[in-house]
Amino acid sequence: MIRAAIQGGTGYTALELLRILLRHPGVEVTAVTSRSETGLVSRVHPSLAGRLNLVFSNPTPDELAGQADVCFCCLPHVASMEAIPSLLAAGLRVIDLSADYRLTDPVVYETWYGHVHTDPTRLGATVYGLPEIYGDRIASQNLIANPGxxxxxxxxxxxxxxxxxxxxxxxxxxxxxxxxxxxxxxxxxxxxxxxxxxxxxxxxxxxxxxxxxxxxxxxxxxxxxxxxxxxxxxxxxxxxxxxxxxxxxxxxxxxxxxxxxxxxxxxxxxxxxxxxxxxxxxxxxxxxxxxxxxxxxxxxxxxxxxxxNLIKGASGVAVQNFNLMYDFDETTGLV
Amino acid sequence: MIRAAIQGGTGYTALELLRILLRHPGVEVTAVTSRSETGLVSRVHPSLAGRLNLVFSNPTPDELAGQADVCFCCLPHVASMEAIPSLLAAGLRVIDLSADYRLTDPVVYETWYGHVHTDPTRLGATVYGLPEIYGDRIASQNLIANPGxxxxxxxxxxxxxxxxxxxxxxxxxxxxxxxxxxxxxxxxxxxxxxxxxxxxxxxxxxxxxxxxxxxxxxxxxxxxxxxxxxxxxxxxxxxxxxxxxxxxxxxxxxxxxxxxxxxxxxxxxxxxxxxxxxxxxxxxxxxxxxxxxxxxxxxxxxxxxxxxNLIKGASGVAVQNFNLMYDFDETTGLV
Amino acid sequence: MIRAAIQGGTGYTALELLRILLRHPGVEVTAVTSRSETGLVSRVHPSLAGRLNLVFSNPTPDELAGQADVCFCCLPHVASMEAIPSLLAAGLRVIDLSADYRLTDPVVYETWYGHVHTDPTRLGATVYGLPEIYGDRIASQNLIANPGxxxxxxxxxxxxxxxxxxxxxxxxxxxxxxxxxxxxxxxxxxxxxxxxxxxxxxxxxxxxxxxxxxxxxxxxxxxxxxxxxxxxxxxxxxxxxxxxxxxxxxxxxxxxxxxxxxxxxxxxxxxxxxxxxxxxxxxxxxxxxxxxxxxxxxxxxxxxxxxxNLIKGASGVAVQNFNLMYDFDETTGLV
Amino acid sequence: MIRAAIQGGTGYTALELLRILLRHPGVEVTAVTSRSETGLVSRVHPSLAGRLNLVFSNPTPDELAGQADVCFCCLPHVASMEAIPSLLAAGLRVIDLSADYRLTDPVVYETWYGHVHTDPTRLGATVYGLPEIYGDRIASQNLIANPGxxxxxxxxxxxxxxxxxxxxxxxxxxxxxxxxxxxxxxxxxxxxxxxxxxxxxxxxxxxxxxxxxxxxxxxxxxxxxxxxxxxxxxxxxxxxxxxxxxxxxxxxxxxxxxxxxxxxxxxxxxxxxxxxxxxxxxxxxxxxxxxxxxxxxxxxxxxxxxxxNLIKGASGVAVQNFNLMYDFDETTGLV
Structure with missing residues (x-):
């Protein structure tokens, strides 16, 4: 059973991830983080009432690494690149649903996002997580840039x-x-x-x-x-x-x-x-x-x-990437 | 031509009022007020582009009374009862679309709205502006409580x-x-x-x-x-x-x-x-x-x-009350 | 692997059943019938494109019994009670999504549906398939009246x-x-x-x-x-x-x-x-x-x-009944 | 007061025409025709309940010409070109909301609509009723091809x-x-x-x-x-x-x-x-x-x-054309 955390759990992509992961036979969701919310995750996402007993937490990267093997990062851009180096350093594998690691050129990033990229060395080295194009390179990665x-x-x-x-x-x-x-x-x-x-x-x-x-x-x-x-x-x-x-x-x-x-x-x-x-x-x-x-x-x-857009365009393809990273059949939890 | 002002012009009831008043043959809209917005009213309400050249203003009651005969008050409750006594004192007739003058008993008001009513003497004396029930009392009023x-x-x-x-x-x-x-x-x-x-x-x-x-x-x-x-x-x-x-x-x-x-x-x-x-x-x-x-x-x-809800439930009935107050046919601008 | 047929496969409840059954690990859909449509089921239900290669068929009850163990009957009322006795006689177990076997009294049926019930002896004897109420009686049945x-x-x-x-x-x-x-x-x-x-x-x-x-x-x-x-x-x-x-x-x-x-x-x-x-x-x-x-x-x-209404109100509860009839966990395919 | 008829009064463009014409100060709607419906027009269009007492009629062209000055023709294509020559012959002016008189070349019409045009001599001679382009030619016409x-x-x-x-x-x-x-x-x-x-x-x-x-x-x-x-x-x-x-x-x-x-x-x-x-x-x-x-x-x-699409794209522009044909201000009934 792979233990999965969701970083930034209050939005729609996080909810969709939770829905998919709850029916994935090889995953246990062990943490859902938030800086703004506390209490039951199902209070913010009432469609999970009775199905998920987790409360929102706000752990350090090391604490999170103690609870999970992989982290689906649902933070907005900029917040993502601020959080991910520490998550990786703590030993987590990361699937990033933000835009922060998708572009290969930090100059292009700065032009379009208006922020200096603070983790530029990973830009060119991160695999773009579109399995139909880069499927053979995903399994071995510790960081995947989930596509827009x-x-x-x-x-x-x-x-x-x-x-x-x-x-x-x-x-x-x-x-x-x-x-x-x-x-x-x-x-x-x-x-x-x-x-x-x-x-x-x-x-x-x-x-x-x-x-x-x-x-x-x-x-x-x-x-x-x-x-x-x-x-x-x-x-x-x-x-x-x-x-x-x-x-x-x-x-x-x-x-x-x-x-x-x-x-x-x-x-x-x-x-x-x-x-x-x-x-x-x-x-x-x-x-x-x-x-x-x-x-x-x-x-x-x-x-x-x-x-x-929320599934094949975000959370579904994230699980597809997860399946490739952990050697599940590509369709597990997704059909 | 009656000159009409709209107090609190950024919301949906104000927009609906403007749409109706723009085709009313006996009305000229002379002011649309806002404390938060400036510039063209049609920038906030693009459906009025090319049809209304007014800019949002923030006049004193006396200034407003110099510009208009009647004021449709689209402020939220509490803000309404704070503004309306001055508008009336300045000589404007007022149609209030908020809840502030609808209830007759200040105790009931306080119970349901959680605020002490600051203009309690007008409560019992204000006509409830539902013309099908109180139509014969509306023409002579200077303040009408437009219904919910x-x-x-x-x-x-x-x-x-x-x-x-x-x-x-x-x-x-x-x-x-x-x-x-x-x-x-x-x-x-x-x-x-x-x-x-x-x-x-x-x-x-x-x-x-x-x-x-x-x-x-x-x-x-x-x-x-x-x-x-x-x-x-x-x-x-x-x-x-x-x-x-x-x-x-x-x-x-x-x-x-x-x-x-x-x-x-x-x-x-x-x-x-x-x-x-x-x-x-x-x-x-x-x-x-x-x-x-x-x-x-x-x-x-x-x-x-x-x-x-926006017309017969708010802005349409407000104009129906206006028609009765200014001796227009009850349906003018409304069919 | 239980072989399931869908009788009357062109409507929304049939589509919803197919979506659920395609992810049920213990079911193979072997037939989808229609009297009006021919060709690929996925032509009528394009959301199944690439996922279901069946064509619509119009088999006799005996042919259908040769292809399937259980039949989800999605025919309209009246058509259902005309078809189901033969399906049962041919040896199929039947989950009927129409109203034909829900009421226990043929007089009440005739009053509300305007048709004489043609299979009245089964009326009082058929279990109403609401598992939260009659769950202990469902497993042993050959005919279930799926609720409205x-x-x-x-x-x-x-x-x-x-x-x-x-x-x-x-x-x-x-x-x-x-x-x-x-x-x-x-x-x-x-x-x-x-x-x-x-x-x-x-x-x-x-x-x-x-x-x-x-x-x-x-x-x-x-x-x-x-x-x-x-x-x-x-x-x-x-x-x-x-x-x-x-x-x-x-x-x-x-x-x-x-x-x-x-x-x-x-x-x-x-x-x-x-x-x-x-x-x-x-x-x-x-x-x-x-x-x-x-x-x-x-x-x-x-x-x-x-x-x-289409899932817990129709096709989902039908699969819940199926799970009870075939000794699957009640939630299989449904979460 | 111009008397207007609507030919083919059961669809959405007819309803929209009726809504506009009911508030046009210079128009009286005198007939709404249908071959399939009888009884009150407001039975088919309940939004007109209490506002329009007409019943659907099915008059001959001459009877219609006795009741109306102008006919808004809301028939489908082909039906339009079958009806319009008789309406014109009977002395009605016609605004055709179908596609039948829009194209100038009968060969192009046949290619795209799959029907031989039965009134080809009027094709090149009919003004395309887009007032912003052909406004100066509309006033004098007896037949206007209202645009798509x-x-x-x-x-x-x-x-x-x-x-x-x-x-x-x-x-x-x-x-x-x-x-x-x-x-x-x-x-x-x-x-x-x-x-x-x-x-x-x-x-x-x-x-x-x-x-x-x-x-x-x-x-x-x-x-x-x-x-x-x-x-x-x-x-x-x-x-x-x-x-x-x-x-x-x-x-x-x-x-x-x-x-x-x-x-x-x-x-x-x-x-x-x-x-x-x-x-x-x-x-x-x-x-x-x-x-x-x-x-x-x-x-x-x-x-x-x-x-x-129903107003500026159909019924509104039809009334705009009507206004030009009968020397009303172009915006009458439309703002």
Missing amino acids: CYTSTSILALAPLLKAGLVRPKGIIIDAKSGVSGAGRSPKVEMLYSECNESFSAYAVGTHRHTPEIEQVLSDVCGEQVDVIFTPHLTPMDRGIFATIYAVPAREVKQAELLETMRQFYAGKPFVHVVEHLPKTKDVSGTNFCHLTARVVKDRVMVLAVLD | CYTSTSILALAPLLKAGLVRPKGIIIDAKSGVSGAGRSPKVEMLYSECNESFSAYAVGTHRHTPEIEQVLSDVCGEQVDVIFTPHLTPMDRGIFATIYAVPAREVKQAELLETMRQFYAGKPFVHVVEHLPKTKDVSGTNFCHLTARVVKDRVMVLAVLD | CYTSTSILALAPLLKAGLVRPKGIIIDAKSGVSGAGRSPKVEMLYSECNESFSAYAVGTHRHTPEIEQVLSDVCGEQVDVIFTPHLTPMDRGIFATIYAVPAREVKQAELLETMRQFYAGKPFVHVVEHLPKTKDVSGTNFCHLTARVVKDRVMVLAVLD | CYTSTSILALAPLLKAGLVRPKGIIIDAKSGVSGAGRSPKVEMLYSECNESFSAYAVGTHRHTPEIEQVLSDVCGEQVDVIFTPHLTPMDRGIFATIYAVPAREVKQAELLETMRQFYAGKPFVHVVEHLPKTKDVSGTNFCHLTARVVKDRVMVLAVLD
């Missing part, structure tokens, strides 16, 4: 076609739509029900922090500098990301070849399904699956991708 | 049957369901989209402040002490209140007599419609109408009532 | 207090609110998104078919004739039932005693949790749990109960 | 920049998102609440019928053949269209110049507002307004546009 939700959607959609040279690395437009849970659990006027409901909006146009993350991984996949315009939108629903992607074909190509290329890329990958029909976010809601399809429309290749 | 949303729904549903002696004043159960906009625009975790969406909940069970307001007005209507159990619920939708009411019949009664009694009570009242079918909140969404019906089920009389 | 969603909510809420004699069996009011998925997948104008969204409504006031089912089981529990007024409402959300229940206390009683009575009743029952706070439907959404609490308000005892 | 909802959004967003030569007519991508009411009121499984809610999807990728309509009008505006990729999506909300548009700049251009060009184009147009902030569909929900903004992101010009 928009990023996973975009990478899973484009990697096969870029790698096969079927679309050009320049001129890619990713028009992405997310459910509101991606915005987290902090009280902000613009995230109130009465603001978001019955409203569709764009935000961070041209400036969203997942842009360099998408470009970095896709460039690594295809060996050329990939350049994307990424536009996130907020949709009145709890969960789900839908990406509508427009790319320039590198040569004449038909839908069948696109789908076949994607199918081959994901052969043996249990969580990505290439489908013929147009997918909907509801098809994958509450699951760790990603559904993809492709079309040729006029002079563009279109890829349409869906996943659940 | 749950209260209006409950009173409009029960007044005809209580007045006619068809149901008993004791043992009434009001099971009410509201859209989320009733909770206002303050950032609270429990009002986040991701908390409210896809969730139905009860709150303030047995303790909601509209309870004494309902009992006070209905007791006045029927001349006996009315006693209700009032249970509010939160429904994942923007607007609308649905009240399902269970009352004990005072004698054997059939549905036809109930409906006829209600129809006669509201004869000539333009905003209350007694219907045969079961109403839905969507039937009255965005309007100042209230739809009512009644049924006999086993040993109970049931009344079902719907209205839009 | 409103019914389960109401019974779980009231059974402990009625059995303990804390509330009276007369004068009970159940004001229930359901998500829209309870209405099924047939195309009807009134179930269109644009009709239901942003709307709250009541339906079948005084006439809903779950009324006699609630009364029958609760009467059996407490040994007296229970009489309820049951009012169902439609809430703009996918899933969840919320029941607000008003009952007359049989003697003076406090909240603590109510909660303690409920806790003792459900001691050792893994899926019912008695909570102190006011529950929300979202707390149990996507799960087989039911959360309950109680309050004393004026002269009434109130019970508030939530569950997921 | 996606089309209006796309044209209003792109016309100023194409006309000014700031973006190229080729390579335009319109990624559009619509509320569900655009799908109409026919009962279809895929439009059920339980299918659409909590789900985001694309449909008609590369094949939506508004594509040639957008290209035709924009080509007319800029004098060059415009070519667009148009992708519609379904969003879980009642109303609103959001268009995210990517165009190739014709020369280096900054955001300020884009906004200024758009502002000048819409100077004096009361319903189109160019804003600095990113608009949301809720900003214009329930109104006849369109909000637009522009951005420069990498090598693309982006335009973001919102309007209410």
Whole structure:
């Protein structure tokens, strides 16, 4: 039984992790930390009432290492890179759900996040935890940078076609739509029900922090500098990301070849399904699956991708990484 | 042209008032006040972009009285009773959308709101601004206590049957369901989209402040002490209140007599419609109408009532009161 | 490995069953039948893409008995009682999700469903599949009448207090609110998104078919004739039932005693949790749990109960019954 | 007082027309027709209870011409072109909300709609009723082709920049998102609440019928053949269209110049507002307004546009056309 801790346990990704880990046969959750909350975890997360008797704790790294083998770190960025070196030093393996270890270049980090990276030597050395791309390198790691939700959607959609040279690395437009849970659990006027409901909006146009993350991984996949315009939108629903992607074909190509290329890329990958029909976010809601399809429309290749932002886009893929790190079947607890 | 000011202009009732007043042919909105916001009102309320060039101001009562004839006061309770005496003294007529002048007894106010009332002499003397009940007393007033949303729904549903002696004043159960906009625009975790969406909940069970307001007005209507159990619920939708009411019949009664009694009570009242079918909140969404019906089920009389909490339950009825105060047709700006 | 068939596989309860059974370690789904659909089940239920390779079939009872040990019957009422005798005769054990075998009296069935019951001898002899009430009788059965969603909510809420004699069996009011998925997948104008969204409504006031089912089981529990007024409402959300229940206390009683009575009743029952706070439907959404609490308000005892209508209210409890019938742990596949 | 009829009065555009026309001071609605419904119009549209006493009728064109001056035709395509020649012959002026008279070329009509056009001589001669583009030609017409909802959004967003030569007519991508009411009121499984809610999807990728309509009008505006990729999506909300548009700049251009060009184009147009902030569909929900903004992101010009599909995208613009045809102020009944 692997003992798991959750660092920063009050938000939605922590709740989703707890839901998954509670049904994982090889895991015991031994600690859920918080600096602001005390008392029963199920008081903050009433869906766990009667199922989890832990109270929030605020242990030192060494205390935490005495209680757990692995730590899922659900702190916000900056707080993550402040906490993780000590967790690692105390002997914990860490799966970091923040953005702090995803980018490889501290200058890029500083540009997009507005903070000097305080643990720069680990940046280039940390594996990006998208198992469909870097699955063979995850098992041996002590620190995994769990990917962003928009990023996973975009990478899973484009990697096969870029790698096969079927679309050009320049001129890619990713028009992405997310459910509101991606915005987290902090009280902000613009995230109130009465603001978001019955409203569709764009935000961070041209400036969203997942842009360099998408470009970095896709460039690594295809060996050329990939350049994307990424536009996130907020949709009145709890969960789900839908990406509508427009790319320039590198040569004449038909839908069948696109789908076949994607199918081959994901052969043996249990969580990505290439489908013929147009997918909907509801098809994958509450699951760790990603559904993809492709079309040729006029002079563009279109890829349409869906996943659940809290699961395949955050906590589910974190457990998928955990499974690889501890030699469980990749799907344990996730289907 | 009557000059109207809105005191406390950043919330949803203020926005709704502005929408209605902008199409009222006899009103010019001359001031929108805020202590926290400055700059264009349409920056906070982008739906008014291009339609309202006012900036938020923070005038003294005398300055405001120089700019306006009437003030719609959208401050929260306590703040309202602190502001209104000065507004009245400066010569403004006031329609108060808060709860501060609705109850007639300062002891009851203190019990339910936890504050000593600082303007107690006006309590018993202020008209409760529900035009279907007190319409003949509104025209001459300088201060109107605009009713609460749950209260209006409950009173409009029960007044005809209580007045006619068809149901008993004791043992009434009001099971009410509201859209989320009733909770206002303050950032609270429990009002986040991701908390409210896809969730139905009860709150303030047995303790909601509209309870004494309902009992006070209905007791006045029927001349006996009315006693209700009032249970509010939160429904994942923007607007609308649905009240399902269970009352004990005072004698054997059939549905036809109930409906006829209600129809006669509201004869000539333009905003209350007694219907045969079961109403839905969507039937009255965005309007100042209230739809009512009644049924006999086993040993109970049931009344079902719907209205839009922001309009007939707040800003629409405020304009209805304004129309009566300034001798406009009661429906001006409201249909 | 138990081989399971789903009879009538195109609706929401069938989909939910498939989702649960696909992660049940002791079940293989061997057939999904339909009279209207052919081809891959995952074409109708795209959320199963890549996870279930079955095609819809339309076998005879004997063919089905050759393929499966147990049949989850998801046919509508009437169709169910026409199919089930042959399924049983062919040797299948059957869990019927329709209403056809829930009532014990064929006259009551005919009154509420408008059809003569064609298999009346099985009516009184079929166990009502609510494991928290009849759990000790389920293991040995070949036919289980899976309960209705409103019914389960109401019974779980009231059974402990009625059995303990804390509330009276007369004068009970159940004001229930359901998500829209309870209405099924047939195309009807009134179930269109644009009709239901942003709307709250009541339906079948005084006439809903779950009324006699609630009364029958609760009467059996407490040994007296229970009489309820049951009012169902439609809430703009996918899933969840919320029941607000008003009952007359049989003697003076406090909240603590109510909660303690409920806790003792459900001691050792893994899926019912008695909570102190006011529950929300979202707390149990996507799960087989039911959360309950109680309050004393004026002269009434109130019970508030939530569950997921498609899971604890339909397909989850069906698998719970299956687990009892095949000697699996009651929670297998359900947590 | 102009007498108006609504042909085909059971759908959402008809309801929205009725709501607007009931508050228009210069209109009396004298007939609402239906071939399928009889009885009170307010029985089908309960939001009109107590406000409209008309019953559905099924008059001949001559009978209708005796009752009305103008007919708003809300029939589906094909039915529209079968009815309209007789309505015009009978002396009615017609505002057609279907697609039948929007395209100028009968071959294009047949290609996209799969029907031979039966009134081809009127095709090239009918004015496209988008007042911001063709406002000076509307007053004198007897037949107006009211625009499609996606089309209006796309044209209003792109016309100023194409006309000014700031973006190229080729390579335009319109990624559009619509509320569900655009799908109409026919009962279809895929439009059920339980299918659409909590789900985001694309449909008609590369094949939506508004594509040639957008290209035709924009080509007319800029004098060059415009070519667009148009992708519609379904969003879980009642109303609103959001268009995210990517165009190739014709020369280096900054955001300020884009906004200024758009502002000048819409100077004096009361319903189109160019804003600095990113608009949301809720900003214009329930109104006849369109909000637009522009951005420069990498090598693309982006335009973001919102309007209410049932009002500015259908029934509101129909009344705007009516106002121009009958010399009312363009905003009468619409603000």
